[in-house]
Amino acid sequence: MRALAITTDGEAVHPGVIELPEPRPSGTDLVVDGLLLGVCGTDRSLMTAGTDRFPDGGNRLVLGHESLGRVRHAPPGSRYSIGDLVVPVVRRPDPVPCAACAAGDLDLCENGRFIERGIRAGHGYGAEQYLLDENFAIPVGSLGLLGILIEPASIVAKAWERLDPLVRRPGGRALILGAGPIGLLAALLGRNRGYDVHIVDRVSHGPKVSQSRALGATYHRGSDELEGRFDAVVECSGAFTSSVLDFMAPGAATCYIAHEHAPDTRAAALTAATLSESLMRGNRAVVGVTSSSRSHFDTAQRELEQAPGEWLRGLITDVVPLERFEDAFGSGPDTIKAVITLTDELGDELYERR
Structure with missing residues (x-):
């Protein structure tokens, strides 16, 4: 499967589309098909990031913290079903959590060893499939594909x-x-x-x-x-x-x-x-x-549902396929939100360039 990543050759960091094996779930993991990937200033800064951002001293970091996907597989007893649209929470606690992380306030981590998927120490969601612990999955409700706006919201x-x-x-x-x-x-x-x-x-x-x-x-x-x-x-x-x-x-x-x-x-x-x-x-x-916890994702989902869908659609000004990801990393006076499509199955009604 394809994924958007930054990789290193030992001297420099290079962005590009790479091939990865399909993920295998365990425990409470959902298997999610990636549909959309939002791009923001944090992603742009990662294009020139150092390898200290890479997980476990590896040679790559899969990008993408603003994401929307569709559940492909859910474990027995899950509150999610195949076909559900979900948005992933970005932060994960340190394996030995501080008091704030233990209380669920991941955005207030006191020891600084938290993981931010797609940003530091954890691979992101910029892949055609990824694993997601259902405890960090946000249902998008009636927003549908506009759920891609939940993370910034x-x-x-x-x-x-x-x-x-x-x-x-x-x-x-x-x-x-x-x-x-x-x-x-x-x-x-x-x-x-x-x-x-x-x-x-x-x-x-x-x-x-x-x-x-x-x-x-x-x-x-x-x-x-x-x-x-x-x-x-x-x-x-x-x-x-x-x-x-x-x-x-x-x-x-x-x-x-x-x-x-x-x-x-x-x-x-x-x-x-x-x-x-x-x-x-x-x-x-x-x-x-800066950053946010699950409660803020839940609030954002409810707040966005109060907005007219046409106005929310107007925030998405640039939509590009994965193979042209570079086009989503530019910025200008006519750009508000750029998104990358991770699949060819999405229609054009919502995402044609405005």
Whole structure:
């Protein structure tokens, strides 16, 4: 079977499609046919990663942490059936788990020896078949193939989980900095909560703008167009690291989400004294998130089911077959989410290039 991997010849790392034997299940393993693979900034960074990411000192890492597949085999007594669509959770605990991992909070691992499939120390889901412990499988429900968006939405679900109890005026004005897939999904969850959502990005036209407006959000090309302050701020661009305090109303909360862009070069100007003064006098809060646990995947699935399917489809701007995987690793103003198809059986209705 085919798989997308980075391999090493001892000197450099090379991305490519390789051949692997078909997996054999044991215990609670599902055998899953890979259907779709999402691509994000983490995947792009792995194209030049070191071999310290490879499992067990091997010479390859199968890529893919954003995935959707179909169950081919389920063990006796499984809650899953052949044909079910599932999304895999990315993180796995250390074999000797810390207190957080033992409680199921894999995203809060304290010892740093966790596994992230397709990212570090564990092979990913970028294969025509893979094994998946059913305890780490998320049912997609009515989302169908749009379940490919559950993993990135899980990061956003975690961000709002942190913001919800901190914002003094929930349902007020929300500012989303960045209109990539994370930003637009953050805007969606803000709309689900009743916020008046504003989105800032650099482009003046294209799918990012149209998706923002289709959501009912106000789109701004640059922060200079903003007026007033905001009760909830989600920074997922990296361009406003040091200036989010300027946008926060009294009692507001900001969440920084892991992003793929270059960090704000002005960040050095944000001193501890400046930060503490603004937070204390404004009764404000700032938090940050990266990665997610099963509970966030479950929340993301429910949140996405509230969205119009046509709007979710509009997030998927680039779809390429496995043999042309390089085309999915580019980025530009007309790209929101790129996905790779791992099988030829999918129809064109949902995935033709927009």
